[in-house]
Amino acid sequence: MILAFITLGLFDIIDILLVALLLYQVYMLIRGTVAINIFVGLFLFYLMWLLVRALNMELLSSILGQFIGVGVIALIIVFQQEIRKFLLLLGSKYNINQKFTLENWFAFEDRGIREKEIVAILGACEHMAKSKTGALIVIAKNSDLQSYAETGQIVKARVSTSLLESIFFKNAPLHDGAVILANNRLLAARCILPVSDNTNIPGSLGLRHRAAIGMSQATDSHVITVSEETGNISYVMGGKIKVRISIPELRSFLEGDFAGFIH
């Protein structure tokens, strides 16, 4: 009966597709976090309101409508963290300051890392894995990591195996936290990274690995971890972690992901 009154135009189809795309993006953003349960709850609540309205159940629809009326404010409060993460990702991907620097326009500097830096990282990771020295290395891609670098100690030094090893040496003053590599330089050490709240991460992975995953979700950077407990090397990108990788595997990941930057 109801369907007989529904007319579907081209714009309605575009509208539905856009809403589907939006919902998919929201799902991708909060997938694996506790926020997904809240989102599903709110979505069901909204569907119920649409249903009771369509069935002309006046009393129930006006009660639910009161909640829906303040729904946007409630959404902002409930998804405060996710909205912040989303805006941060959007802002750092399309950072205006970064796009209009002279370096970018005239390509004076490379964004990521080159072959020499890859060799230095591989050497350091190999030694640190053998000696079970914990390490957390962030490699910038397009996102601006300056705000993360400022949580630690700005270094701005040439990347070398010995520098990386001495930073992560157990009793060294800068060993805690992460190092950030950007523009072929070791930009900063002892940096604090955002920790992922993904509930699907195995319990065996502690804060170092969660911080690596969190950083790769918040930015487009790639992260290498060396476990202090096991000496295992992991490679993290786009919120996904590859655990227990070998040095040749790490080389092929780095060369593959930063191929555009190798000279």
Ligand SMILES: Nc1ncnc2c1ncn2[C@@H]1O[C@H](COP(=O)(O)OP(=O)(O)OP(=O)(O)O)[C@@H](O)[C@H]1O
């Ligand atoms: N948010 C963070 N940002 C940067 N570094 C962090 C963060 N959280 C933890 N770390 C680093 O990770 C170190 C070890 O943390 P933890 O033992 O919980 O990690 P893990 O994943 O179990 O790693 P490991 O296998 O090396 O023990 C900390 O001492 C610190 O240097």
